[in-house]
Amino acid sequence: MNMKKQNALPVIFTSFFQSGFKAKRTRVFILLSLIPVLLMLVMRILEASGSQAPGSSSDFFARVMLSLYFQLLIPVLALFFGSTIVNEELDNKTLVYLTTVPVRRRTVLLGKYLAAFLLAVLLIGCGFLLCFLAASLTRLGDPSAWEELGIFLGTSLLALFCYSALFTALGAFMKKSILIGLFFVFGWESVVQYFPGVTQKFTIIHWIKSLLPVPPGEGGFLIFQLQPSPPLESVLVLLVAGLLFLALAVFIFERKEYILSDNA
């Protein structure tokens, strides 16, 4: 019997990345992530036809796209991908297969988290890139445009990492995590970010916005009551918060007893 102590993480990651790629949920999110691209194309067409002032599509990208991506798509995508890591296994009663194999529960959770995270990154990254290409067709030779794209992509990576980890922990903790997550995204994050004082630092979106290359006060949606936090501090906060949420998710998942059905 060739039973070596193999690393199960790549096995779980590969398997759930492949099945996640084919899932209906992913197809829905592909369509959703194309909405900003379509809006961007419409803007370009309007600009080309003279209905919009030249350069307005780049402006549109910086303002509205960021609002759509960072305040809507990224948190919602992270919510649905993160919270279903455990919840889907409970709903489908499949958790039993992953918890009766000689693999630590943390490996199962991290493997599934990485698969969900990469899927979310690919979805958001592709949408971003297409939006950027549509917005910056006339200035593709400008290095600052690519630098801007790099910042957007880097920030989206951090945002997905942090939000996904939070919602993974929430999903590991409770069954109705989607509802709580929606309340967090559209309640707490949307409202508290505009609170005066340091309260807004208790939102993830505050640290994300602090990294975005839009001068505060210019964007209608980017209203900062305080000056944005320094970029390095923001990166560190998002990284540390993400790691803490992930550690919390592992802690819960390793100890919690999941009851899959009415027990007889």
Added chain:
Amino acid sequence: MTAVLKAEKLSKWYGNILGISDINLEIASGITGLLGPNGAGKSTFLKIAAGQLKPKLGSLTLFGQPVFGNPDIFRRIGFCPEHDSAYSEMSGWQFILLLARLHGFDRREAGERSEKALLTVGLLESKDRQIKGYSFGMRQRLRLASSILHEPEILMLDEPLRGVDPLWRIKIMQLIKDYGKQGRTVIVSSHILPEIEAMTSEIVLIHQGKIFAKGDIHRIRGLIDSHPHQVSIRCQEPRRLAQELIDCDFVLSMDFGLDGRSLTVKTNQRDLFFTALIRLIAESGVEIEEITSPDDNLQAVFDYLIGK
């Protein structure tokens, strides 16, 4: 014999609902049937034994080790859950191969073992179909394959014959018996007495979360056979049949149906009664339309045993 599984004062409840209560049990190698009506606590016991649930009170150990949060022990356990669950978007092959890889086998051996397990349960030809396209019985066999692919020392099967067609029922029973003969430990649950009886003589009766009896099935069977048992016979000439039966010592009472075409007999020796009935039918030529046993179920047996 050394106990492979040991439960001491094991209790589990879900809020106000009792799962199992104060169970003390030792199970050695061989096949043990866990028998009890629906809701008796069989699944709760097996889920604790398979590390899916934590005991509320007491302890359960396998090979002297606790199970919950002890992944190394899962190399030695195979668990076939009761729920109809699987990754429906995966094919049967992908599902079994994933579990084989997670059991620590390299790609080649995982492939070989997956093929063997699917062949054993008769799903090799359908291995590339998505699980959502499988019938209930096929999914049940797939779950069985997932529990045997790593040839565990303890096999725990929760209602493994549910929804399986008669042919595969026999094959699975044989598979379980073969496992027992190899000196492995098999714990198989069911609420159907003849199913368990066909696989093992060692049974544990569980009822309302408690171990009600444990031991040889023949002793328990004796109790069951001697408890008053009703048999309803539907035929054209119930009074003629009653005339033939009235002299039998094991017939306690008889009732005629209002429609004049049925007879309900109460007997305290079911096996003797059926032997006599078959002989009488053959000799008298009475045409029988239907024979049913209104209380021929495990709940009735338990009610009798606990003196309800």
